[in-house]
Amino acid sequence: MTSASKKLLSHKQGVLLRKDSRPVIPHFFEGPEKLLEIIFRSNTPNSSHDTPYLGLRIIPRSVWEDVLKLVKCEVLSVIKNDYMDAYMLSESSLFVFPTKILLKTCGTTTLLHALQRILDVAYEYCGLIECNNVFYSRKNFMKPQKQIYPHTSFPDESVVLDKYFDGAAYTLGRLNDGDHWNLYIYENANINLECVPTDTTLEILMHDLHPDAASQFYRDDDFISSRHCSKSVGIMDLMPGATVDDLVFDPCGYSANGILDESYFTIHVTPQTECSYASFETNIVLNDYTDLINKVLKVFRPGRFTLTFFTNDYMQNSCETPGPISPMPVENERFVGYQKKNKIIYEFETYQLYFGYYSKIPN
Amino acid sequence: MTSASKKLLSHKQGVLLRKDSRPVIPHFFEGPEKLLEIIFRSNTPNSSHDTPYLGLRIIPRSVWEDVLKLVKCEVLSVIKNDYMDAYMLSESSLFVFPTKILLKTCGTTTLLHALQRILDVAYEYCGLIECNNVFYSRKNFMKPQKQIYPHTSFPDESVVLDKYFDGAAYTLGRLNDGDHWNLYIYENANINLECVPTDTTLEILMHDLHPDAASQFYRDDDFISSRHCSKSVGIMDLMPGATVDDLVFDPCGYSANGILDESYFTIHVTPQTECSYASFETNIVLNDYTDLINKVLKVFRPGRFTLTFFTNDYMQNSCETPGPISPMPVENERFVGYQKKNKIIYEFETYQLYFGYYSKIPN
Numbered sequence: 001m002t003s004a005s006k007k008l009l010s011h012k013q014g015v016l017l018r019k020d021s022r023p024v025i026p027h028f029f030e031g032p033e034k035l036l037e038i039i040f041r042s043n044t045p046n047s048s049h050d051t052p053y054l055g056l057r058i059i060p061r062s063v064w065e066d067v068l069k070l071v072k073c074e075v076l077s078v079i080k081n082d083y084m085d086a087y088m089l090s091e092s093s094l095f096v097f098p099t100k101i102l103l104k105t106c107g108t109t110t111l112l113h114a115l116q117r118i119l120d121v122a123y124e125y126c127g128l129i130e131c132n133n134v135f136y137s138r139k140n141f142m143k144p145q146k147q148i149y150p151h152t153s154f155p156d157e158s159v160v161l162d163k164y165f166d167g168a169a170y171t172l173g174r175l176n177d178g179d180h181w182n183l184y185i186y187e188n189a190n191i192n193l194e195c196v197p198t199d200t201t202l203e204i205l206m207h208d209l210h211p212d213a214a215s216q217f218y219r220d221d222d223f224i225s226s227r228h229c230s231k232s233v234g235i236m237d238l239m240p241g242a243t244v245d246d247l248v249f250d251p252c253g254y255s256a257n258g259i260l261d262e263s264y265f266t267i268h269v270t271p272q273t274e275c276s277y278a279s280f281e282t283n284i285v286l287n288d289y290t291d292l293i294n295k296v297l298k299v300f301r302p303g304r305f306t307l308t309f310f311t312n313d314y315m316q317n318s319c320e321t322p323g324p325i326s327p328m329p330v331e332n333e334r335f336v337g338y339q340k341k342n343k344i345i346y347e348f349e350t351y352q353l354y355f356g357y358y359s360k361i362p363n
Numbered sequence: 364m365t366s367a368s369k370k371l372l373s374h375k376q377g378v379l380l381r382k383d384s385r386p387v388i389p390h391f392f393e394g395p396e397k398l399l400e401i402i403f404r405s406n407t408p409n410s411s412h413d414t415p416y417l418g419l420r421i422i423p424r425s426v427w428e429d430v431l432k433l434v435k436c437e438v439l440s441v442i443k444n445d446y447m448d449a450y451m452l453s454e455s456s457l458f459v460f461p462t463k464i465l466l467k468t469c470g471t472t473t474l475l476h477a478l479q480r481i482l483d484v485a486y487e488y489c490g491l492i493e494c495n496n497v498f499y500s501r502k503n504f505m506k507p508q509k510q511i512y513p514h515t516s517f518p519d520e521s522v523v524l525d526k527y528f529d530g531a532a533y534t535l536g537r538l539n540d541g542d543h544w545n546l547y548i549y550e551n552a553n554i555n556l557e558c559v560p561t562d563t564t565l566e567i568l569m570h571d572l573h574p575d576a577a578s579q580f581y582r583d584d585d586f587i588s589s590r591h592c593s594k595s596v597g598i599m600d601l602m603p604g605a606t607v608d609d610l611v612f613d614p615c616g617y618s619a620n621g622i623l624d625e626s627y628f629t630i631h632v633t634p635q636t637e638c639s640y641a642s643f644e645t646n647i648v649l650n651d652y653t654d655l656i657n658k659v660l661k662v663f664r665p666g667r668f669t670l671t672f673f674t675n676d677y678m679q680n681s682c683e684t685p686g687p688i689s690p691m692p693v694e695n696e697r698f699v700g701y702q703k704k705n706k707i708i709y710e711f712e713t714y715q716l717y718f719g720y721y722s723k724i725p726n
Contacts, residue, residue, distance in 0.1 A: 158539045159539075167539075168537040168538075168541065169538040170536070170538060171534055171538060173533070174531040174533060175518070175521065175531075175532040175533060175534060176518075176521045176522075176525060176530075176531065342710070343710035344707065344708065344709050345708040346705075346706070346707050347705070348705075
């Protein structure tokens with residue numbers, strides 16, 4: 001580990017240093033992330049690609065570091081393959097594809113403070129100006145009053161997004177005393193579905209991790225290495241063959257980015273008992289997600305979780321073949337030990353969304 | 364028309380009297396209704412019915428009149444058949460079945476002020492105490508600031524409902540600058556689905572009525588009678604054979620209750636240009652609702668409408684026949700001249716809900 005990343009380790013989770021300079025485990029950390037995904041319309045015809053089109057990937061790390069200062073995040077490390085750059089941040093992750101960026105940040109980061117600058121940078125470096133799709137989403141915060149404007153409320157966040165996009169704001173799930181999920185979605189009305197690649201995102205947002213599962217993500221006396229942790233808890237088995245960038249923070253917390261060809265996954269864990277939370281996200285395209293989801297649940301053993309599944313593949317198929325539409329891969333799945341409390345399906349212009357809320361079946 | 368109902372005509376829509384005592388057409392009226400449906404658990408075994416079980420229908424009109432004072436509504440008239448009593452109110456409708464009541468009120472009525480009293484009356488007269496299901500729903504108000512607490516906001520309404528029921532609050536549809544629909548739903552966890560009759564509710568909530576359609580609901584010089592209006596606009600064709608109680612208000616506005624065996628419909632119309640709105644609701648069970656919905660749209664010619672379809676039939680079927688579940692009757696329908704902007708499906712414990720938002724295709 002570099003001394004820079006060592007220093008940054010303790011940025012994670014708002015850690016305080018004790019007098020003996022051992023970090024103190026904070027009681028509360030807001031695990032649930034803010035997630036922004038911007039898909040730009042390519043300004044390069046497909047046919048002219050003699051060399052791979054790098055697009056947003058030509059933007060230097062130093063520029064992203066500047067952008068991320070607005071979010072209150074720092075870059076810890078980066079891994080790359082032919083399709084994307086995956087930055088691990090002091091609080092979460094940034095994925096950069098040729099015409100897509102995906103920024104996911106937790107705690108009291110100020111993601112939307114960087115929106116203008118992200119759009120500016122995309123234009124300055126790549127001439128990208130028009131968006132095909134923009135998604136901003138997050139779970140309800142445990143302590144919204146600790147957030148910084150506009151992240152203090154979803155209506156406030158929507159007002160900011162409305163300045164840039166003609167999008168729609170939705171809240172899915174139970175509002176009174178329950179888990180819900182906020183979504184802002186912009187779909188370009190002039191989109192040509194036939195020219196748009198398949199885009200699929202699965203998120204599993206898990207609360208109340210089993211203490212035995214959560215305890216694996218501490219740098220305590222048993223700690224060997226981040227990679228050892230990733231292997232022993234089962235994270236290395238989630239996308240076999242992936243290049244993985246993983247980090248157990250000091251004194252606790254965990255992040256991992258994994259990339260394999262066009263697929264990625266990203267995991268962020270807040271293990272503290274009073275606010276335990278873990279998120280798993282991937283764009284991998286599978287016919288059946290049951291095994292993957294069960295593997296993730298086995299790692300974290302949450303008391304309750306929200307599953308969101310976004311795809312434009314469904315709508316493309318439904319254009320081609322009229323008639324009864326087959327269900328999305330996750331919508332009728334049952335997960336071992338869990339009961340479905342809510343099932344919601346949203347059909348947008350170009351995307352379909354499944355939202356499921358599950359809780360552990362009492363023993 | 365009785366002199367009492369004549370007097371009450373001008374209660375509708377908060378009408379003011381001019382000096383020449385002709386009513387002045389108010390500029391604004393909040394058409395979108397508050398809708399409360401309470402389904403009690405029957406305390407009479409089915410087998411003991413030598414005579415029809417009247418249940419809540421034994422509660423005298425005078426008692427409902429007292430209850431409705433809390434809502435700021437008055438009873439104008441009532442029609443009855445073997446299955447229900449349908450009260451027409453100064454602002455909307457009350458349907459009373461043996462173990463179910465359905466109260467729908469518009470304007471600045473205070474529906475939830477009567478909740479305690481409704482539960483008290485059900486217990487005092489019929490010994491009904493446990494609820495199988497409770498639904499409270501309404502569209503977003505055009506002018507929420509004109510409402511009386513707790514109807515000033517959906518969170519406030521939910522707080523009141525939470526005092527009585529362990530229910531869940533949801534908002535469906537677009538939150539920022541758009542039509543959405545609030546729903547509070549309580550489902551008794553101890554319900555025995557096999558003992559519960561099919562319950563289906565279709566609502567069509569229509570805004571921006573075509574001026575030619577809206578102008579039919581004024582007591583102007585062309586006015587002949589309420590029944591003549593119901594016939595000429597096509598309302599008498601919606602449920603052929605139904606007994607209909609209909610009223611064109613002075614100077615404008617319209618309400619109708621229709622009953623046919625176990626089926627009812629209810630219609631309420633606010634025709635004023637600046638806030639035009641009409642609602643249609645029915646519990647009729649059909650395999651295909653396309654014709655009915657197209658007939659309703661032809662009467663009112665709205666610029667945009669929300670369609671909600673609630674059923675427990677679907678869940679009952681899905682218990683019996685595992686495997687792919689057929690779509691609800693309305694979810695894949697297209698309506699002539701309209702485009703679907705939003706399609707949302709919610710699956711609750713015992714009910715499934717379809718929410719569709721449609722707008723007129725521009726010429």
